Each structure stands twice: as C-alpha cells, then as structure tokens.
Amino acid sequence: MEKRKVVMCGVLSLLGLLSALTAFAAEATKVKKSQANVTTSGSLTRCSYHRSPAYNLGFASAVFLMMAQIIASVGSGCFCCRKGPAPSRSKFTFVIAFLVLLSGAALNDEHAEEAAFPDAYFCYTVGTGVFSTGSVLSLVTIALGIVYYLCLNSSNQNVGVTRTVANQGGGIAMGQPQIPERGEDPVTAACPQRVLLCFLEKEIEFEIVHVDLDTLEQKKPEHLLRQPFGQVPAIEDGDFKLFESRAIARYYATKYSNQGTNLLGKSLEHRAIVDQWADVETHYFNVLAFPIVLNLVIKPRLGEECDAVLVEELKAKLGVVLDIYENRLASNRFLAGDEFTMADLTHMPAMGYLMRTDVNQMVKARVNMNRWWEELTARPAWKKLMKMAGFEA
Secondary structure, X not given: OOHHHHHXXXXXXXXXXXXXXXXXXXXXXXXXXXXXXXXEEOOEEXXXXXXXXXXXXXXXXXXXXXXXXXXXXXXXXOOOOOOOOOHHHHHHHHHXXXXXXXXXXXXXXXXXXXXXXXXXXXXXXXXXXXXXXXXXXXXXXXXXXXXXXXXXXXXXXXXXXXXXXXXXXXXXXXXXXXOOOOOOOOOOXXXXXXXXXXXXXXXXXOOEEEXXXXXXXXXXXXXXXXXXXXOOOEEEEOOEEEEOXXXXXXXXXXXXXXXXXXXXXXXXXXXXXXHHHHHHHHHHHHHHHHHHHHHHHHHHHOXXXXXXXXXXXXXXXXXXXXXXXXXXXXXXXXXXXXXXXXXXXXXXXXXXXXXXXXXXXHHHOOHHHHHHHHHHHOOHHHHHHHHHHOOOO
C-alpha cells in the first residue's frame, strides 16, 4: 500500500480510537439518577445536578469523529458526492453517532429546572449505554470511512481501471490481469505498462488509480465513460480524456516533447521511420505476441488450457517477423536508428512477457535482437517499471 494511504488510514484509525475512548470515558462519568437532586417546595419541584466530566468528553468524542469524517471525505476528493461503495452508509452512521454524542454531552451540563406539577415532573439524565452506543457507531463510521477512502483512491489497487494523474492533472485508467501475484499492487498488464514506460522515460509525474479486472470493474458504467469498449488503459488529463495505450503514449510524448527522452524523432523523416516501426509493432509483432502470451502466461494462471498447437503456429510466424527485426538491427542500434524512440518502447511490455517464456530462445538465437533487448532492459525507466510490476529488473 502506498505510504500516503498508510498515513491516511493511520490518522483515521487514531481519530476513531480517540472518539471511542472519550465516549466510553463519558459513559463512565455521566450524571446518574442518584446524583440528581430533586426537591419539592409547595407547588414547585426542582431538579438540579452539577456538570459532569461527560459533558467535555462527549463533545470531544463528537469533535474527533467529525475530524475523521472530514479528513476521509477530503482525502477521497469527494466531500459531498455519493460515488464509491460505502459513502452513504458512512455518512448515515456518522450523523447518528454525532447526534448521540452531542445530545449525551448536553444532558451532562449543569442543570437546574423547576416544574409546576410536583406529581408529574421530569428530571432528565443520560440513560445507560447512550455513550457506549455512540462509541460503537464512531468505530463503525471510521471503518466505513477507511473503506470509502481506499475504494475511491485505489479501487482494489490492481492496476485496473480508474485514474492516474500526469503532471498536475490527468488520469490513467489501467487494467490488471492476475499475472503474476508478486509485489504489492503490481502493474502487470502490458498496455498500461506501455503508458507508464512513456511516463517514466519522459519524467512525467503521474498517479495510478487501479481497477480490478477480475470483478469486471472495467465494464462498469463509470469506466465505460472513459473507455467505451470496457478495456484499459484510459487517461484523464484535466478535462481531456483518451484511451488506447499507443495513442496515449504518443499524446504525452508530444505534449512533453521538451523533457525527458525524445521518443518521436528529431526530423520529419526520422519521425516517419519511428511511426513506421511503431506500426510494425501493432500490425506484425503484437498480433502474434499477444496470443502467445495469452496461452503461455495468462491462461495457466486462470486455470485454463493452453492451445499448444496454436502457439507453435504463432511461433513459426513470429520467427519470420524476428528475422526482419534481426536484419534491421544489424545496421541500426535501435529500430528507428541510433536513438531509443517510441518504436522501441512500444515493443517492450509484450517482449518482456515473451522473454519469460521459451520464446526467449528465439530472441537469444538472433545476435542483433538479443543485443537490442539487453540494451533496452538496461534502461532506468524499464527497471523502475519492472519494480512496479513486481519483477526483478
């Protein structure tokens, strides 16, 4: 869990504990019926008692609870909205607990009241269990508030589908299949990795809001507003929304062209070559790499059977493509020339998974491709991404 979330949950838990403890202390020190002084004089009946410590303790408990509720709402970026799995219940229990604590505190203030009917007077004191009930409701409110905060800010932290912020305003929604179950909140889906690798190369600040693909969160209406096909990733950059990882990467590479790695090329001709090999990745490489990864990596994780016949057919076709890459890299350090560009970056997530299968022998057998891959994986941005994915770089 991110440090920010640990701190937030710790603060909320502390305030909830303080609210509960002060409420229990108020329960122990509240005015009892035996402490009320009832006197009758003529036609007047007088009820009086001194202020109890429960007065201050009850108000303190209510204040701690209110502080926790405000912090949870503000921290979620949603002070009055209704999004998330538990906001309405959290607010409901908060209102009940807050009113119980305030009412109980008020009835422990100094009291002196006269009634004109000696046979029908009321001497109000707080009943047994009122503050205890407020204490329990406080703890329930805090628990729901923590769930609310975590759900709105991480959505199960499975690099799934929600927002990321890039350079002061923006979001990237990313999906997460269960591969592999390593690390905390791993970023393992290939398409989100493509975008994150662009962020890291361009030195763009970002925040990930994760979505759980296993529960089909990416198919929910709120995500379909970002990505109508129910896939990931998707970004929100201020009011601008965009989906498809390659389009997102090109957008940010263009927007932040003056910082980080130049991914697009230095001239019109160079940029055309970059685009050419980026298109090759889409139409010749990925159409073979994805079903291989699906069968060799993803299906076994899901308990499904690998189509071995299809994999062998795809390997044969991939070998032809890799031969073309081998020839290209014989005279070029990178695919688009002597510098690392989007043409190389866009290959890396799928290549990373292929190299974790027996397909790696096809790459290692090609001297130029193997040299190219070793140079790519030595880049600091790739090493950071592998740590985010829970892999060794």
